[in-house]
Amino acid sequence: MILVTTEYISGRELETLGLVKGSTIQTVNVAHDIGASLKTLIGGELKRYNEMMADARDIATQRMIEEAQQMGADAIVDVRYTTSSIMQSAAEVMVYGTAVKYR
Template sequence: MILVNTDYISGKELEMIGLVKGSTIQSKNVGHDITQGFKTLVGGELKAYTEMMNDARALATKRMVEEAEKMGADAVVNIRYASAAVMQGAAEVMAYGTAVKFR
C-alpha cells in the first residue's frame, strides 16, 4: 500500500475509490498525568504525551490502511491527520485520505 500526502503518484494513473479513515482515542494513566502535570511547571517536552500521540497516529494510519485494503485500493492519496482533545489527558487522532486503484 502506497501512502502519500499529495493528490497524485508520479507515473501512475489513478482511479478514485472513495474516502477512507481511521481513528483512535488515547489516554495516559493517572500516574503519567500527574508526572506530566508537574513537567508543565518547569517546561520542556512532555515525552509521555509525545509517545502517546505517535502511537495514536500509527494506529489511526493502520486502521485507515485496513479500510482501504478492504475496498481493494492500491494506495491512499491526499492523507491528512487531525486531532482533538476529548477530555483532559485524552485525545482523538484521525487519519483520512482518498483510496485509489492504479489503472
C-alpha cells in the same frame, strides 16, 4: 500500501475508490498525567504524551489502511491527520484520505 499527501502518485494513473479513514482515542495513565502536570511548571518535553500521540497516529493509520485494503486500493492519496482533545489527558487522532487503484 503507498500513502502520500499529494493528489497524485508520480508515473501512475489513478482511479478513485473513495474516502477512507481511521481513528482512535488514547489517554495516558494517572501517574503520567500527574508527572506531566508537574513538568508544565518547569517546562520541557512531555515525552510520554509524545509517545501516546505517536502510538495513536500509528493505530489510526493502520485502521485507514485496512479500510482501503477492503476496498481493493493500491494506495491512499491526500492523506491528512487531525487531532482533538476529548477530555483532560485524552486525545482523538483521525487520519483520512482517498483510496485509489492503479489503472
